[in-house]
Amino acid sequence: MPHDGHDHDHDHTEPPSDIELRVKSLESLLVEKGLVDPATLDALVDRYEHHVGPQNGKKVVARAWTDPAYRQWLQDDASAAIGDFGFKGRQGEHMVCVENGPKVHNLVVCTLCSCYPWTVLGLPPVWYKSAPYRSRAVADPRGVLTEFGTTLAPDVDVRVWDSTSEMRYLVIPERPAGTDGWTAEQLEQLITRNSMIGVEKARTPEELKGAAE
Amino acid sequence: MNSGHDLGGMHGLGPINPEPQDEEPVFHADWERKAFSLTLATALLGRWNIDMGRHSRERQHPARYLMNTYYENWLTGTEVLLKESGLVTAEEMATGKPQGPAPNSIHVPGPDEALNAVKAGGPADIDAPVQAQYAVGDAVRVKNFHPLGHTRAPRYTRGRVGVIQRLHGIHVYPDTHTPDVTEGYPLYSVRFEGDELWGPDGDAKSSVYADLWEPYLEPA
Structure with missing residues (x-):
């Protein structure tokens, strides 16, 4: 499966790939020239790998579901x-x-980047950045949703948000x-990352129970 | 520019194949961490902006853009911008050996400053005395235009009619944005019906909302 060109379990005794060498070469060049601080690189990775994620969006959605003033x-x-x-x-920003x-289902994409x-x-997950998703979300949103196991009734109005500017979109899924x-x-x-992008609905209490068993 | 990045409506790119969301790592290899953080850290040097960053990836051969993974495209763009800004010479890039130190004028953020910068963000709305030409409910047509430079009007919207849903404010115009030039124009949310965009091959019970700057639009 072509997710960012690397298998999860690739053999680390293999020689480094061209891309690994290219990145390493650029990093050492920029550090040697004094254009980047290695501690800055580590801090940025740490923030986006460990401290910012869908756990934030889940708090927003759960509060919207329980607090009408916040929802407004x-x-x-x-x-x-x-x-x-x-x-x-x-x-x-x-x-x-x-x-x-x-009767309304929202789906977020960025066709241009x-x-x-x-x-x-x-x-974003690999699939969100992939050409198949970016090309088809605007032209065939119902078809895209079925690839995530989401089927909508024919009378549901599907709204696709193409993130062409610096406006950023968060879907508030329907409360189960x-x-x-x-x-x-x-x-x-019950709130999943994918439900806040709009490719699936929030989990139902039954689905949550099933997942725990 | 009409290049490999402007994907809306393209066919033949295969299934989406999402990874199970609970198992997907943020990065799939250590080089992706580096490509990500080098791109962000060099952007914080202030020699280019986010629009120039996007344009640096778009200028690749379309076949290469499509074959690359996401972070390969980021890395390619970062290399281009480092060379074009003069921060790194082509020879340094080719050999990986520095020929001289960074210019004295450059300020390199340390970890705390960099974290503060990403936590603060960089708003794209600007205070400019610009009067919005369109109102909510107005029908507009995206101009039939094909600039060779950067633009955020997707090809699939050009020539199509939509309805203004909302005025987001006056936002920096990506098409002309450089370190020296910041123009502001009204930014609108425009709704296009599925059959307007895709004809009989579209889904009439679907619509697409795109954010479009006033210069992209004309009255319909």
Whole structure:
């Protein structure tokens, strides 16, 4: 499977590939010239590998599901409402939240590069950056959704958000039935990264129970 | 430019094949960590902006853009920008051996400063005395234009009619954005119906919302 050209379990005793050598050469050149600080590289990787990710977006969605005033704030000024959690910064400066409902389903793509709301979802998955997704999400969204196991009724209005500017889109999935009285923390377990991109719905309580067993 | 990055509506690229989301690592190899962090760290040197960053990847041969992985495209763009900005010479890039130190004028952020910069972000809206020409509900057509430089009007929208949904404000215009030039134009969310974009091959119960700057649009 061609995810970024590397198998997870490739044999590390193999000689380094051309791309590995090219990156290593550039890194050592820039460090030697004093154009990058190696500690800066490590700090940036650490932030985006360990500290920013879908766990942020889940908090936003769970609060939207449980707090009508917050949900309204997300519609009125999503950047400020999301910033209330401290989720701010690069690739999240200008946020818009789009809500799914019984007759509306939203899906986010960037056909021109791979713009993605880093502050709430972290770095994008390989498939989001892939040519198959970027080419087809706008022309055949229902077909794309079926590849994620998501089938929508024919009368559901599918809205695809092509991230062509610095506006970044977060999907608020529909709150699953059977979750009355659940706390925000409980609800977070039903919220998936993919549901906040819009390629699937939030998990149902039954699916959550099934996954735990 | 009409190149390999402008993918909306293209056929023949195969299945999406998503990895299971609970098992997908943020990076799939250590070189991806390096390509990512080198790109971000060199962008913080302030010699280019995000629009120039995108354009540096788009200028590859389209076949190469499509064959590369995402971080290979990032790395390629970063190499191009380092050379074009004069921070690295072509010979240094080819040999990997420095011929001289970085210019004295360059400021290289340390880890705390870099983290503060990414946590602060860089807003793209600007305070400019520009009057928006269109209002919510107006029908607009994306111009039939094909610039050789950078643009954020996807090919599949050009010549098509949509309806203004929202004014996002005055945003930096990507097509002319350089370290020395920052123009601002109204940025609109424009809704296009599926059958307007794709004719009988489209899905009339779907629509696409694209964010488009006023110079891309004309009254419909």
